[in-house]
Amino acid sequence: MKKLGLMIAGGVAAIVLISNLGPMVGLAVSAAILYFVFKQFLKAESTLAKVGYGVLGFIAFMATASNFPAILGLAAAYVLYLVYKKWNESSSIVKEEEKDPFANFEKQWAELKQN
Structure with missing residues (x-):
């Protein structure tokens, strides 16, 4: 039943992630542009250059803000990662118990000590 819930x-997380791939790419590109414009704004010496970079930065910031649904895609990617991690965790616990040759011996020894 746990595997069904994880599946x-x-x-659902995969569908949300796929549907938000476009905004995620747009967010990455606009955030990169915003970063480079900000770096150039800090390097600029003249007032005209600072105003120009300020306007470009504002436009890049608006493009970044318009891709806000990409946050849902990032959250869906994280949920998908957690599901993958839990899926492998439940199967690895069973495999570790099967690999230990003394697990059954220790249980039987504990039963014998109690009697």
Whole structure:
């Protein structure tokens, strides 16, 4: 039953992630442009250059803000990562118990000590 829940959560997260790929790319590009414009704004010496970079920075900031739904895509990617991690965690615990040759021996020894 746990695997079914993980599968459903992973499927929903995958659909949300795929549907937000466009805004995620737009957010990455506009954030990179905003970063470079900000760096150039700090390097600029003249007032005219600072005003120009300020206007470009404002336009890049608006483009970044318009891609805000990409945050949902990032959250869906994180949920998908958690589902993947939990899916492998539950199967690895069983495998570790099967690999230990003394697990059954220790249980039987504890039973013998109690009697």
